[in-house]
Structures are given as structure tokens and as C-alpha cells.
Amino acid sequence: MNPLQRSKCWVAGVLFLAAAWAQQPPKPESNAELEHVLSQMDRMAANFHTTQASFVWDQYQKVVDETDTQKGIIYFRRVGNETQMAADISAPAPPKYVLFTDSKIQLFRPKIDQVDIYNAGKDRAAFESFLVLGFGGSGQEMLKSFDVKFLGSEKVDNLDTAKLDLVPKSEKVRNTFNHIWLWIDPSRGVSVQQQLFAPGGDYRLAKYSDIRLNEKIPDTVFKLKTTSKTKIVSPQG
16 A cells, blocks of 8 residues: 555545444443543543644555554644644655644645645534544543443553443444444543444554643644645545
8 A cells, every 4th residue: 555545544534433333232330331431531521622642553454454554643632612633644754744624634745745635524523523532522522423332441551441332323434434442541531542443344543652631732733834836636626
């Protein structure tokens, strides 16, 4: 898979984050555990301003039995009623940048000096709910877009986490990804790992570390370093 294909796979994944997995109804104690985790997320969301984290994204394609890995730093911040996101993808080279502001996803590839723009349009609210999944989004907001179940406690890099199963309420997104697992650090109410499964057997595993909450993030992080010569492309027409 070439760098452009990897980037487009990531953008597609961000646009349509969703999950579906048939499970037996949770036990009563699981409901209590779920309520506790959702409450922690609610408290975190109420005080959310910014988040910064290092990431490793593994994109697996079943048809070729191949995994492509991307690494970098991701940033979130709340501006008014909008949540903005910026991702600095440093590996593999050459570097790339992804920015979500004003209902638009922009993919900037400095090496060819080109920005691809994808408009979220009327799906902005739904996209934002997926964008902040585990990063600033409240548990109650998550319940509006997903049916959520508690799957138990699990260690991730020696950290005790709560593993959640999310089933999307939107048929549209279920047709793109049919399964999400979300690992939440209950003490902070944030996600440290996510796994998204596509109907055909593909998946994307995202791991987050060095998570920093509510620290100052420069405004320049949320601006692409383009020039008057940068080519602007809108694949959606």
C-alpha cells in the first residue's frame, strides 16, 4: 500500500468510525461497571479543553495479509461548540498532516505540496462524536451514537483498563466498520487503545501513550504550513 492509499484509509476510518458485534445481554454487574466508566468519561468531558498523545496506528488488510503502521502525535482541543483535531504523522516518511476544523478534514502532504480536502458537511455532528471517541467525548454523548457494553477489565501496557464494546446505531457506519473495542483508563476517563473492524476482516488498531490532558497547545498546531503554491484538491468534487 503506497503512502496516499494509507492516508486515504486513515481518513476513511476517521469519517466512518463505527462498530457492531452481537453479544449476549450484559450481566447486572457489567451494567454497574459500565455506568462507572461512563460517569468517569462524563466528568472528564465536563473539564475537557485539550488532549495530546503519541500514537501508533496499525492498518491490517486481510486480502493481502499486510499491516501498515503509522506513528506520530495527535492533538484535540475544544473551541466553542467545536472539537478540533490535528495529527502529525511522522512515520513512515515522508511526513503528513491531518487537520479537522470547520467541518473539513484536510490531508497535507508537504513532499508534493498538496492538500486534499474532505467536507464532513451534514455529517459533522456524527463525525465529531466519532472523532472524540475516548478523547473529550462524554459517556452520555457516546450512548447517543452507540449501544455500549462492558466487556471486562484488561491490562494494556501494565495499565488496568475497562474494555467496552460499541455497536453503532447508524446503519451507514455499520456498513463501513462492523466492530469497535475501546479500552478506557477509568482514572482519567480517556481511551488508551481502540480497535476497529471492517466487515471484510480488515481492522485498524490504535494505541495511545504519553497522554497529556488540558495542557497548552499552540494555535500553530491547528494550522497547515502551506504556501501560495500549495495545490488544493477536493476529491469529493
